[in-house]
Amino acid sequence: MQNTYYNLLMSGNEEAWTGTSWAMECSRVFEHTHDDVKRPFAALDDVALGSLMSFPTIFAYEKYLRASARVGRITEVTRRQSEFAFTFAFDPTVSPIPYDTFMALLRELDIESKREVNRSHWAVKNVDLARVLYGAGLTSSPTLQPQARPPRVFISYSWDSPEHRAWVAQLASSLRHDGIDVILDQWHLGLGEELSAFMVNGVRESDRVLVICTEQYVRKGQERQGGVGYEQMLVSSQIMRHVGTNKFIPVVRQTTGVAPALPDDLSGRMYVDLSDGPNAHVAYRQLVHDLHNIRTPLPPLGPRPAAL
Template sequence: MYNLFMTAGEDDWNNPTWTIETGRFLEHTVTVLKERFRNLTPEAALYLKQIPALFAYESFRDQPARVGRVTEIQQLQNALRITLAIDPAVAPIPQAVLAALYPALDINTRRFEHCRTHWAVKDVDLVDVLTRASLLGLPQLPPQPIPPKVFVSYSWDSPEHRQWVAQLAGILRANGIDAILDQWHLRGGEDLAVFMERSIREADRVLVICTEGYFDRAMNRQGGVGYEHTMVTGELMRNVGTTKFIPIVRQSGPTALIPTELNTRLRFDLSAGVRYSAELEALIRDLHNVQTQMPPLGPNPYA
C-alpha cells in the first residue's frame, strides 16, 4: 500500500509541507480503503505515515516525481496539511517514466487522475513496482526524519518588515525547516489567540523577531505581540532550561533591545550588515541541530 499525492503546484515537493482541501482526500481510492481511512483516526494517521508515498505532479507540469514518507498529518477546519520527507536515496522519477508506470501504480488516466490534485491511498506495493522498473535498488524504504517545525513570532511594524519576515521564513523552508507564519497559515475567520497558542505549543523552536517595535509591544503587553509574549514568559517560567525560544535581532541601534525574559538567551543578529550571511547560516545549522565540529583532544604535551 502507498500514498499517492498529486499536485498542480510548481515545485510543491521541494517544500516541507503541503496543504490540500479535505474533500480531495481519498479521491481515486477504492471503497474499502476509503472506509478504512475516511475518519483519519490516530490509528489511521499512524498507518498512513508508515507506508511509502509517491509525490507526483499533474502531467502538464512535466516535473519529476519523488518518493518518501509523510511525517506529520495536521487536520485543519477544511483542509489537511502534511509534513513530508523526500527519500534522498531514491532518484527523481521523470514524468515520462512515471506515465509508463501509471497502470502498475493504479493511476487511472481514463478518469484523468493524472490531471487532478488529490491524495489517494493505493493498494499497490510501491517498492515492488519501482524495483521492477529498475528505479529502486533498496529492498525497502527507510523512515525519513521529521523536519524541524519553527514558529516565527514578530510584530507588524510595517509592510516592509512583514515582507522581510516572509522572506526569512521562505529561506528557512527552502533549507528544510517547516516555518509556520501567520501570513501563510492563518485562515480567514480563525481565532488569532488559538492560532498563536497552537503554533507555539506545536513548534520545536520559536523565532522571536526582536525589532524596536516588538520590544515596546512585548514589554508593555500590547496587542497580539503582548499576548504571545505572555505565553512565552509562562513557558520560560515553567521550563527555565528550555532552548525553544530564540531571539532574532533586527535593529539599527548600537544596543539590541530584547525583552527581559529573553535577554540572556543566545541570539542571532540578522540586522543588515556584513555579519548577516554568517548569522543566518549559523541559525539554520542550529535549527537542524547540526553542531560545529569540535577538534579532537590531543595528548598532554608535557606528559
Template sequence: MYNLLMTAGEDDWNSPTWSISTGRYLEHTVQMLRNRFESLSQDAVQQLKQMPTLFAYEDFRDLPARVGRITEIQQLHHELRITLAVDPAVAPIPQSVLRTIYHDLDVNTRNLEHCRTHWAIKDIDLVDVLTRANLLNRAQLPPQPRPPKVFISYSWDSPEHRQWVASLAGTLRSNGIDATLDQWHVRGGEDLAGFMERSIREADRVLVICTEAYVERALGRQGGVGYEHTMVTGELMRNVGTSKFIPIVRQSGSTVVLPTELNTRLHFNLGPGTDYSSQLQALIRDLHNVQTPIPPLGPNPFY
C-alpha cells in the same frame, strides 16, 4: 499500500509542507480503503505516516516524482496540511519513466487520475514496483525524519518589516524548515489567540523577531505581541532550561535590547550592518540541530 500525492503545483515537493482540500482526499481510492482511512483517526493517521509515499506532479508539469514519507498530518477547516520528507537516497523519477509504470502503480489514466490534484491510497507494494522498474535498489524505504517545525513571533512594525519577516520565513522553508507565519496560515474569521497558542505549542522552536518596537510592546504586554510574549514567559517559567525560544535581533541601534525573559539567551543578529549571511546560516544549522564540528582532542604534547 502506499500514498499517492498528485499535485499541479510547480514546486510543491521542494517544500516541507503541502495542503489539499479535504474533498480531494481519498479520490481514486477503492471503497475498502476509503472506509478504513476516511475518519483520519489517530490510528489511521499513524498508518498513513508509516506507508511509503509517491509525490508526483500532474502529467502536464513534466516534472520528476519523488519518494518519501508523510511525517505529520493536520486537519484544518476545509483542508489537510501535511508535512513531508523526501528520501534523498531515492533518485527523482522522470515523468517519462513514471508514465510507463502507471498501470503497475494503479494510476487510472482512463479516468485522468494523472491529471488531477488529489491524495489516493493504493493497495500496491510501491517498493516492489520501483524495484522491478530498476528505480530502487533497496529492500525497503526507511522512515524519514520530520522537518523542524518553527513558529515566527513578530510585531507588525511596518509593511517593509512584514515583508522582511515573510522573506526570512520563505528562506527557512526553502532550506527544509517548516516555518509557520500568520501571513500565510491565518484564515479569515480564525481566532488569532487560538492560532498563536496552537502554533507556539506545536512548534519545535519559536523565533522571536526582536525589533525595538517588539521589545517595547513585549515589556508593556501590549496587543498581540504582549499576548504572545505572555505565553512565551509562561513556558519559560515552566521549563527554565528550554532552548525552544530563539531571539532574532533586527535593530538599528548599536546596543542590542531584548525582552527581559530572553536577554540571557543566545541570539542571532540579522540586523543591518551585521554579517547577515553567516548569522542566517548559523541559525539554519541550529534549527536542523547540526552541530558545529569540534576538532578532535590531541595528546598532551608534554607527556
C-alpha cells in the same frame, strides 16, 4: 500493512512539492482508490490518518507538467473545513524519479494512465512501493525508512511597519525553502479567528520560536502591550516551566546601539543577528543549521603531548 500500501499525491501545481507542506481538497481524497483499500481508512479519524502517514508516499505532478516525482513520507496531517493540510519529507536515499521513468512504472504502481495522471488527488494503492522502486533500480534496498518531520517554527514579531512585515514574510519564505515548517500569522490566521488562541497554539505546538527583536518589539514586550505583550507572557511561562529550554531564539533586527536590546526573559541567551549588513547571510545559515539540529563537528581529540 506498511509494506503493501503507499500514498499517491498527485498535483497540477508546479510548486506543490518544492517546499515541505501542501493542502488537498477533502473531495479529492481517495479518488482512484479501490473500495477494499479505502475501507479501513474511510473514517479519516486520528487512527486512520496515523496509518496513512505510516505508508511511503509518491509526490507526483500531473502529466502535462512532465516533472520528476519524489518519494518520501507524510509527516503530519491537519484537518480543515474543506481540505487536508499536510507536511512531508522526502526520502534522501531515493533520487527524483524522472518523468519518463515514472510513466513507465504506472502499471506496476497501479496508476491509471489516462485520467488519474491528469487529476490532482490523494489515492491509496495496494502496492509494495519499495519493491517496485528496487526492481526498477531506483533504490539500493527493498525497504524504505520512515522520514522525520520537518522542524516546526513559530515566528513572534511586532507589526512595526509594512516594510518590517514584508521582511518577516521573506524570512519565513526563505526558511520554508530550506525545509523548515514556519507558522506565520500572515499565512495561517484568517479573518475572524481568535488571535490569542493562534498565539497559544503556535508557541505550544512548535519545536522552536523565533522572537524577532526590533526595538519596538522589545519595548512592547517590556510594557506588555498588545499581542507582543501577550506572547511575551507565554514565553515567560514556558521558560519558568521548562528551565534551560532553548526553544526561544532571539533574532535581532535593529538599527541603533552597539549591544542589541533583548526582552528581559531572553537576555543573556545566544542570539542571531539578521540586521542588514555583510554578515546577515552567514547568520541566516547559522540559524537554518541550528533549526535542523546540524552541529559543527568536533575536531578529533589528539594524544597527550610528550614531555618537553
